[in-house]
Amino acid sequence: MTTSQPPVIHDDCICESATWNQNGVTVAGWNGRGSSLNQLDEPLGLFVDEDAAVYVAGTLNFRVVKWASGASSDQVIAGGNGEGNQNNQMKYATKIIIDKNGTIFICDHMNMRVQRWFKNDDHGQTIIENISCWGLTLDKEKLLYVSDWKKRRITKRPSEQITAGGNGQGSALNQLFYPCDVFLDQDQSIFVADDGNQRIIK
Structure with missing residues (x-):
């Protein structure tokens, strides 16, 4: 007798074995x-x-x-x-x-x-x-996180707390170079599309 294992479903409600159509729909x-x-x-x-x-x-x-x-x-x-x-x-x-x-x-x-x-x-x-805003997102408390393209940083509003970057332009792990988008996951970790450095940084 064999038993099948139930599919693994993560917090994002997407099954681990999920696949997507190869052709899109407009x-x-x-x-x-x-x-x-x-x-x-x-x-x-x-x-x-x-x-x-x-x-x-x-x-x-x-x-x-x-x-x-x-x-x-x-x-x-x-x-x-x-x-x-x-x-x-x-x-x-x-x-x-x-x-x-x-x-x-x-x-x-x-x-x-x-x-x-x-x-x-x-x-x-x-x-x-x-603010040279290019990207933004909301957290669970409806607070805004905004990418400031020219100041090379992500700030949390309305407090203006710097949550990423803010240490001048550069490629160090505490710096950004044209941050163009920002995303928060369910753990409130911040992901930044760091355009000038050709990377996504967490």
Whole structure:
């Protein structure tokens, strides 16, 4: 008599023996570059919610759009009022993250700010100024971790605590060189895409 072992499932709920399809399925865009509601233009920021809706920062469309699962066009949920620095505009948004309440946090890179848009609002609020933000994430306590591209560091907000880098530009293990994204795992360990050093550092 033989017995099969149950599959090993990790904290991320992905089975250890899981495999993925080798061919992808387009879920947003694919109608050429443009500004119509079924088009994207340099999509850099991406977020997927629990309902499989896809949120995209259309960098050169100066807006964040939502593509519901199976939709053929998007819905503008932030920006969409042209390039600019007003609270209903953005300029080169690079990263977005959305909390459980539907509040959107946006790295508005060329405006040197992080904006917060509450659900269904027609404008955002600048919550961090004078920062060369490229990536951001939220921890379990809804505190922001933001990559500061020019200052070569990751800071925790609103306390401004430096959590990675901050020791000048370099390749030492306590330094960063153009940190472009940040991620927190379930243990609150910080992973940084350290672009200038061609590495991912924990």
